[in-house]
Amino acid sequence: MSEISIAGTPAPDFTLPIAPSEKLTLSELRGKPVILAFYPADWSPVCGDQMALYNEILPEFESFGAKLIGISVDGAWCHQAFAENRKLKFPLAADFEPKGEVSRRYGVYHADWGISERALFVIDAEGVIAWSYLSPIGENPGADGILEALENLRT
Amino acid sequence: MSKLSIAVSETDHMQGDPSAGCILVEYGDYECPHCAAAHPVVRRLQKHFGERVSFVFRNFPLTQVHPWAEPAAEVAEFAGASGKFWEMHDLLFENQRSFGDRLFSELAESLGLDSAQLKADLEARTYRARIRADFAGGVRSGVNGTPTFFINGKRHNGSPDFESLVHAIEGTPVV
Numbered sequence: 001m002s003e004i005s006i007a008g009t010p011a012p013d014f015t016l017p018i019a020p021s022e023k024l025t026l027s028e029l030r031g032k033p034v035i036l037a038f039y040p041a042d043w044s045p046v047c048g049d050q051m052a053l054y055n056e057i058l059p060e061f062e063s064f065g066a067k068l069i070g071i072s073v074d075g076a077w078c079h080q081a082f083a084e085n086r087k088l089k090f091p092l093a094a095d096f097e098p099k100g101e102v103s104r105r106y107g108v109y110h111a112d113w114g115i116s117e118r119a120l121f122v123i124d125a126e127g128v129i130a131w132s133y134l135s136p137i138g139e140n141p142g143a144d145g146i147l148e149a150l151e152n153l154r155t
Numbered sequence: 156m157s158k159l160s161i162a163v164s165e166t167d168h169m170q171g172d173p174s175a176g177c178i179l180v181e182y183g184d185y186e187c188p189h190c191a192a193a194h195p196v197v198r199r200l201q202k203h204f205g206e207r208v209s210f211v212f213r214n215f216p217l218t219q220v221h222p223w224a225e226p227a228a229e230v231a232e233f234a235g236a237s238g239k240f241w242e243m244h245d246l247l248f249e250n251q252r253s254f255g256d257r258l259f260s261e262l263a264e265s266l267g268l269d270s271a272q273l274k275a276d277l278e279a280r281t282y283r284a285r286i287r288a289d290f291a292g293g294v295r296s297g298v299n300g301t302p303t304f305f306i307n308g309k310r311h312n313g314s315p316d317f318e319s320l321v322h323a324i325e326g327t328p329v330v
Contacts, residue, residue, distance in 0.1 A: 049300060055219050057294055087219050139312050142157060142299035 004107040004119060004134045011036075011123040012105040017076040018091040024069065027127060033066040033153055034123040035146055038108050038116040040137060042074045042082035042092075050118070050140045055088050057143050064150040069093055072116050073100050108134065122149040157297030159308040163211050168240045170201065171209030177324050180211040180305040182293040185228060185247045186221035186254060187301040193315045194248040200320055208324060212244060214289040215301050223254035225286060230259045232282035233273050239266045 005012065011034075015025040026034065039050055051070050054061070061068050070092040074082070079092040095102045095116065103109035108119035118135040131149035135141035163169070163178055181197065183190040197210060214231075216224035227247050234243030246262045259277070260270040276282065293303070297310055304311040304320065306327045313319040 052217060052220055053298075053300055056217055056290075060291075060294065136312075140299035142297035143294050144157060144160070144297040147295065 004132055005105075005121070005129055007129050007131055009129050011121065011127050011129050012102070013127075014093075014102045014105070016071070016093040016095060016102060018069075018093050019080060020076045024091060024093060026069075026123075029067055030127055031125050033064060033125060033130075033150060034121075035061060035066055035068045035150075036071060036106070036121040036123065037068065038071045038103055038106065038119040038121075040110075040113075040115040040118060041072055042078050049086075051082075051088055051092070052086050053140070054143060055086065055090065058089055060143075060147065061150070064153070066122075066150055071095050071102065073103070073114065110137065120146055122146060122153070124153055157299075157310040159305045159310075160295045161292035162308075167211045167213065168235060168244075169209055169211045170241060172206060173209065175207060175209040177204070177208045177307055177327060178211060179208055179320075179324065180213065180308075182213050182215035182289070182296075182298045182301065182303045182305075184214075184216045184221055184224045184301040185231065186224040186251060187217065188251070189315070190302045191248045191251045193302045194245075196315065196317050196320065199317055200324070203317075203321065204324065213293060214286045215293045215298055215303070216286065216290065217301060225283070226256075226259065226277060227254060228286045229277055229280070229282045230262065230273065232285055233276050234263070234266060234268060236282075237266075237268055239268065242266050 013027045015023050018024045054068060068090040073095050075096045076094045079094055083092055100109040103116040108117040110117050118137055118141060120133045120141060121129055122131040124130045130153055133141060133145050159180060200208060201210060214228040216228050218225050231240060231243045231247060234240055243266060250258055263270045263273045302315050304315060306323050311323050313323060
């Protein structure tokens with residue numbers, strides 16, 4: 001695997017589907033902090049999974065003006081079903097075609113398994129990576145690091 | 156990363172001695188099936204380690220997926236205000252599949268608590284602030300789902316099963 005993109009470097013721009021007929025471009029979110037949460041797959045078999053947890057914490061992320069985007073290699077229809085099932089209130093981007101391309105550009109693609117790693121990026125309002133964290137793939141990283149990074153953006 | 160950021164204090168619900176060599180803290184959700192599965196595991200750990208381990212429970216209701224999780228946490232806190240927190244804690248996990256206002260009233264009455272007062276407190280959301288404070292503290296500590304255990308302040312990343320927790324507790328230096 002290549003190296004994870006690190007703090008101080010510009011966040012690689014991308015355009016990915018967030019619904020079967022809707023796309024999101026990272027650079028269009030300039031002016032606000034963005035949290036990118038790469039994760040291995042929809043439908044992990046626990047109720048407190050990473051995306052469900054972030055859904056609970058969303059108001060706290062939003063209090064920093066931050067926008068959260070989940071990203072995995074699952075397709076837009078799969079994301080849509082997953083988001084409906086878990087009642088997710090933030091977009092899930094489909095890094096589906098070419099598969100894992102955006103994950104690769106952030107250095108967080110697990111080529112052997114064909115999935116994204118569990119990796120977090122906090123991008124500042126100017127589009128520069130302020131903080132990044134690569135979690136062991138089986139370990140949900142929680143949200144403490146994200147909140148600390150958002151706090152540090154303010155100081 | 157991911158250490159308990161809110162120290163255990165006398166405002167916590169604790170079973171055992173605060174000066175025990177090991178403090179096990181659980182962030183849990185009464186409607187979470189994995190927490191219900193962990194409930195007898197905690198009991199077994201307490202039996203296994205006796206006075207060496209004290210146990211603290213804090214609320215982490217995942218309200219988006221579990222609509223009864225927060226009311227259930229409020230029911231436990233209501234009982235706690237009358238010194239019956241742990242009795243209600245057990246009853247809630249044992250009756251997880253039947254959650255609803257009727258069950259909550261029945262459980263309150265079975266513990267000799269005033270179910271009319273419970274209803275009023277649920278409506279007034281008397282205990283909500285405490286539960287949200289638990290939740291916010293959990294988020295800051297790296298709680299990453301339910302149940303999340305901390306052993307002497309360090310997050311347990313292994314499975315929440317008996318063997319894994321025994322192993323982790325035995326390998327934890329006394330602080």
